Amino acid sequence: xxxxxxxxxxxxxxxxxxxxxxxxxxxxxxxxxxxxxxxxxxxxxxxxxxxxxxxxxxxxxxxxxxxxxxxxxxxxxxxxxxxxxxxxxxxxxxxxxxxxxxxxxxxxxxxxxxxxxxxxxxxxxxxxxxxxxxxxxxxxxxxxxxxxxxxxxxxx
Amino acid sequence: xxxxxxxxxxxxxxxxxxxxxxxxxxxxxxxxxxxxxxxxxxxxxxxxxxxxxxxxxxxxxxxxxxxxxxxxxxxxxxxxxxxxxxxxxxxxxxxxxxxxxxxxxxxxxxxxxxxxxxxxxxxxxxxxxxxxxxxxxxxxxxxxxxxxxxxxxxxxxxxxxxxxxxxxxxxxxxxxxxxxxxxxxxxxxxxxxxxxxxxxxxxxxxxxxxxxxxxxxxxxxxxxxxxxxxxxxxxxxxxxxxxxxxxxxxxxxxxxxxxxxxxxxxxxxxxxxxxxxxxxxxxxxxxxxxxxxxxxxxxxxxxxxxxxxxxxxxxxxx
Amino acid sequence: xxxxxxxxxxxxxxxxxxxxxxxxxxxxxxxxxxxxxxxxxxxxxxxxxxxxxxxxxxxxxxxxxxxxxxxxxxxxxxxxxxxxxxxxxxxxxxxxxxxxxxxxxxxxxxxxxxxxxxxxxxxxxxxxxxxxxxxxxxxxxxxxxxxxxxxxxxxxxxxxxxxxxxxxxxxxxxxxxxxxxxxxxxxxxxxxxxxxxxxxxxxxxxxxxxxxxxxxxxxxxxxxxxxxxxxxxxxxxxxxxxxxxxxxxxxxxxxxxxxxxxxxxxxxxxxxxxxxxxxxxxxxxxxxxxxxxxxxxxxxxxxxxxxxxxxxxxxxxxxxxxxxxxxxxxxxxxxxxxxxxxxxxxxxxxxxxxxxxxxxxxxxxxxxxxxxxxxxxxxxxxxxxxxxxxxxxxxxxxxxxxxxxxxxxxxxxxxxxxxxxxxxxxxxxxxxxxxxxxxxxxxxxxxxxxxxxxxxxxxxxxxxxxxxxxxxxxxxxxxxxxxxxxxxxxxxxxxxxxxxxx
Numbered sequence: 001x002x003x004x005x006x007x008x009x010x011x012x013x014x015x016x017x018x019x020x021x022x023x024x025x026x027x028x029x030x031x032x033x034x035x036x037x038x039x040x041x042x043x044x045x046x047x048x049x050x051x052x053x054x055x056x057x058x059x060x061x062x063x064x065x066x067x068x069x070x071x072x073x074x075x076x077x078x079x080x081x082x083x084x085x086x087x088x089x090x091x092x093x094x095x096x097x098x099x100x101x102x103x104x105x106x107x108x109x110x111x112x113x114x115x116x117x118x119x120x121x122x123x124x125x126x127x128x129x130x131x132x133x134x135x136x137x138x139x140x141x142x143x144x145x146x147x148x149x150x151x152x153x154x155x156x
Numbered sequence: 157x158x159x160x161x162x163x164x165x166x167x168x169x170x171x172x173x174x175x176x177x178x179x180x181x182x183x184x185x186x187x188x189x190x191x192x193x194x195x196x197x198x199x200x201x202x203x204x205x206x207x208x209x210x211x212x213x214x215x216x217x218x219x220x221x222x223x224x225x226x227x228x229x230x231x232x233x234x235x236x237x238x239x240x241x242x243x244x245x246x247x248x249x250x251x252x253x254x255x256x257x258x259x260x261x262x263x264x265x266x267x268x269x270x271x272x273x274x275x276x277x278x279x280x281x282x283x284x285x286x287x288x289x290x291x292x293x294x295x296x297x298x299x300x301x302x303x304x305x306x307x308x309x310x311x312x313x314x315x316x317x318x319x320x321x322x323x324x325x326x327x328x329x330x331x332x333x334x335x336x337x338x339x340x341x342x343x344x345x346x347x348x349x350x351x352x353x354x355x356x357x358x359x360x361x362x363x364x365x366x367x368x369x370x371x372x373x374x375x376x377x378x379x380x381x382x383x384x385x386x387x388x389x390x391x392x393x394x395x396x397x398x399x400x401x402x403x404x405x406x407x408x409x410x411x412x413x414x415x416x417x418x419x420x421x422x423x424x425x426x427x428x429x430x431x432x433x434x435x436x437x438x439x440x441x442x443x444x445x446x447x448x449x450x451x452x453x454x455x456x457x458x459x460x461x462x463x464x465x466x467x468x469x470x471x472x473x474x
Numbered sequence: 475x476x477x478x479x480x481x482x483x484x485x486x487x488x489x490x491x492x493x494x495x496x497x498x499x500x501x502x503x504x505x506x507x508x509x510x511x512x513x514x515x516x517x518x519x520x521x522x523x524x525x526x527x528x529x530x531x532x533x534x535x536x537x538x539x540x541x542x543x544x545x546x547x548x549x550x551x552x553x554x555x556x557x558x559x560x561x562x563x564x565x566x567x568x569x570x571x572x573x574x575x576x577x578x579x580x581x582x583x584x585x586x587x588x589x590x591x592x593x594x595x596x597x598x599x600x601x602x603x604x605x606x607x608x609x610x611x612x613x614x615x616x617x618x619x620x621x622x623x624x625x626x627x628x629x630x631x632x633x634x635x636x637x638x639x640x641x642x643x644x645x646x647x648x649x650x651x652x653x654x655x656x657x658x659x660x661x662x663x664x665x666x667x668x669x670x671x672x673x674x675x676x677x678x679x680x681x682x683x684x685x686x687x688x689x690x691x692x693x694x695x696x697x698x699x700x701x702x703x704x705x706x707x708x709x710x711x712x713x714x715x716x717x718x719x720x721x722x723x724x725x726x727x728x729x730x731x732x733x734x735x736x737x738x739x740x741x742x743x744x745x746x747x748x749x750x751x752x753x754x755x756x757x758x759x760x761x762x763x764x765x766x767x768x769x770x771x772x773x774x775x776x777x778x779x780x781x782x783x784x785x786x787x788x789x790x791x792x793x794x795x796x797x798x799x800x801x802x803x804x805x806x807x808x809x810x811x812x813x814x815x816x817x818x819x820x821x822x823x824x825x826x827x828x829x830x831x832x833x834x835x836x837x838x839x840x841x842x843x844x845x846x847x848x849x850x851x852x853x854x855x856x857x858x859x860x861x862x863x864x865x866x867x868x869x870x871x872x873x874x875x876x877x878x879x880x881x882x883x884x885x886x887x888x889x890x891x892x893x894x895x896x897x898x899x900x901x902x903x904x905x906x907x908x909x910x911x912x913x914x915x916x917x918x919x920x921x922x923x924x925x926x927x928x929x930x931x932x933x934x935x936x937x938x939x940x941x942x943x944x945x946x947x948x949x950x951x952x953x954x955x956x957x958x959x960x961x962x963x964x965x966x967x968x969x970x971x972x973x974x975x976x
Binding site: 034046073113148 | 509513514517635637638640641644645647648651655657658659660662663665686689690691692693694695696860861862863864865866867869870871872873874877878881883886887890893894899901902903904916919920923924927928
């Protein structure tokens with residue numbers, strides 16, 4: 001039985017299993033290539049990965065690892081951050097870069113806020129945030145000439 | 157999905173067109189974004205950079221060059237038609253890439269999806285050897301290859317490319333067997349030649365121009381000799397029917413109105429007609445061609461058939 | 475004296491202004507993840523059309539060298555290499571910042587960058603024509619072995635569990651295969667997805683794997699991002715100079731290695747940094763400190779990657795073969811100006827080449843004050859800005875930076891997904907660095923192997939191709955050394971301790 005200080009590396013085993021699956025998927029894909037030059041490398045690497053994963057699973061079944069102790073952490077905020085960024089990325093072609101960037105920025109300010117919202121912060125943060133987003137937007141579009149998406153909503 | 161998009165987009169574009177009909181009369185009235193679907197520093201980049209100052213001079217607006225590399229150009233071409241068709245988005249296209257790639261697999265675009273406007277130059281294939289090579293003429297090389305089948309190695313840029321297809325065609329015509337080693341671009345393939353990693357290179361005339369002190373061209377795949385290399389024979393003169401190379405041109409999103417396409421085609425043609433532009437391009441080993449919007453279909457039909465056959469022969473398509 | 479005249483020509487106020495402006499702009503560009511030196515130089519090309527070739531070169535060279543240094547800021551303060559060259563800077567720079575020595579790390583990086591930059595430029599000044607041959611001596615097989623040498627770093631980076639490191643590296647190598655293959659043009663591992671056709675872009679993968687996990691953890695707790703004892707501690711220049719003096723051999727070795735790797739057209743700053751890091755670690759008496767905030771690690775990487783600037787110009791100017799991607803852009807700009815590269819450039823167009831090299835040296839020296847100054851602001855910003863503004867700012871930078879690499883929304887999505895994968899794997903003991911190593915070295919290893927195999931097979935001498943070439947064998951010897959020296963050393967030490975018994 002795993003004790004509190006030591007436990008089986010279940011996470012490692014699951015990841016290894018997933019990587020075996022990925023390796024098999026990759027091997028299967030290599031049989032579809034037209035050129036002999038293109039499958040040697042991925043096939044070798046996928047094979048090696050599967051072998052290493054099997055070794056890791058075997059090793060983990062024998063050897064326990066130290067259990068990690070973690071402090072109080074907020075999972076909802078983590079998920080929120082990733083979601084905000086993904087939504088911004090997917091929204092870009094439609095809403096344009098500026099709008100989706102501003103929305104993501106606002107959402108993440110809210111997610112990363114641990115201090116109380118004072119009146120000063122309510123005024124300063126949105127201002128600073130808009131300035132940063134607009135500043136970068138102009139730096140990229142005007143100086144570096146990057147064609148950031150304008151958004152189909154605005155150009156019809 | 158696509159038809160749905162078109163259903164919505166077509167009337168919208170029509171409305172926009174009517175609104176901006178006056179503006180188009182003065183096209184271009186703002187900088188034009190010119191996307192190169194390759195990384196910077198390659199030949200597609202350099203030839204676009206050659207056009208840049210002439211465009212500004214003649215039409216008063218900037219060509220703003222940006223890069224969208226990936227998938228040997230496929231990433232850019234697959235997204236071309238999603239760009240706004242307002243005339244201010246253009247993209248470089250390369251032959252044989254846009255013909256061979258979609259034939260290999262689904263790469264997100266078909267040759268017929270691309271609204272080709274103008275083919276403005278081509279880089280003729282050439283057999284290149286180091287200046288101190290034992291091969292003085294193409295015949296020396298063929299003799300050696302006949303005696304040592306498979307031993308002679310050629311570096312070249314990629315597979316399914318102009319270099320690769322030329323190698324396969326030439327091997328067949330000359331009745332020899334050589335080994336083709338693909339590198340990730342002309343730069344890497346020249347480096348391999350100069351470092352004597354390979355015996356010779358299937359390169360371009362531009363290689364001869366850029367490294368004129370270190371390499372020798374044995375033959376060029378052109379109808380007539382290249383003005384920069386009057387002493388180098390063409391394959392035709394030597395009895396091999398090879399006229400090939402990488403063509404480069406410009407395409408626009410398929411939503412671009414006909415009127416703008418014709419206009420841009422004429423503009424690129426005017427740059428090509430400039431004596432100074434021609435001189436600079438030829439000095440770098442390129443050869444100008446003029447396939448305008450009207451002549452594009454006939455040109456592409458001919459090339460499609462030719463490249464498809466060669467690619468099948470080379471084994472890059474099934 | 476000729477060289478004095480060239481130096482004076484480089485010292486005009488106009489050229490000094492170009493050098494300062496270039497270094498400052500380059501540092502800022504380099505510090506933003508996603509903006510690379512290549513891109514900054516490419517944007518500038520139209521401006522340089524109207525300049526003299528030497529002035530244009532000075533401006534582009536200054537931007538380039540500044541950008542390579544600027545990459546260290548994000549690497550140290552955010553665990554995100556601002557440019558790929560700074561990957562190995564994260565290994566020790568971020569742990570240093572975590573324990574409150576971020577300011578020291580930045581000053582050390584600045585000194586190391588200036589050292590490396592000077593060494594690279596001096597090699598360019600005095601030894602360019604003979605050294606250019608190094609670029610040609612490296613064939614496919616040598617690149618293959620160089621990539622394998624880079625991969626031996628896995629053992630150092632896998633933090634305890636070698637198997638997990640190896641699995642991560644294999645995963646990275648597979649990631650490098652995704653998309654249309656660079657040489658064979660086959661479509662690989664996309665499983666029909668158009669998003670993956672263009673492959674995993676290295677810079678966006680770096681941002682995802684390194685920066686997103688930091689953000690995910692930042693947002694989860696109210697703790698400060700970095701430890702700070704006293705913000706107004708100054709540059710800590712005296713302390714940094716002392717450390718730099720003590721590791722002068724490390725700086726010299728890394729700078730020379732960086733120059734040599736810079737000369738190789740298929741390698742570049744990221745490989746130079748990794749090779750120098752691995753050699754610094756191998757030569758160090760305190761290997762255990764590497765990866766946990768060893769200043770030597772930062773110094774090795776930063777001196778090596780700035781040395782690639784001068785090194786990369788060697789084949790570019792002598793052979794017309796670009797040493798690194800920014801060199802390719804610069805070469806293109808020169809071609810359009812009608813300047814023909816080649817050995818003649820040095821003899822007949824000395825006024826271009828030597829004025830430029832002196833200009834590059836001046837720009838590198840100017841990087842010391844400007845770099846310290848900008849570094850100070852970057853550090854202050856990161857440590858003083860409230861978390862609720864820091865996290866969204868960095869997150870926004872990753873979005874805009876990733877998009878800008880090749881104007882692609884797909885890259886942004888891939889970046890975020892890789893970030894989440896990297897975070898989960900990191901929690902389970904699979905660190906991100908082996909994956910990144912695999913991703914960067916994958917295409918070099920694969921191309922070198924396939925090309926070497928074809929050439930060897932054509933000559934009926936596969937064994938001789940892979941194991942019979944002198945340079946390849948030298949690299950192979952280093953591979954064996956890195957793999958087995960820790961074992962031998964520890965055994966040696968045990969023996970000595972028994973014998974010494976003090």
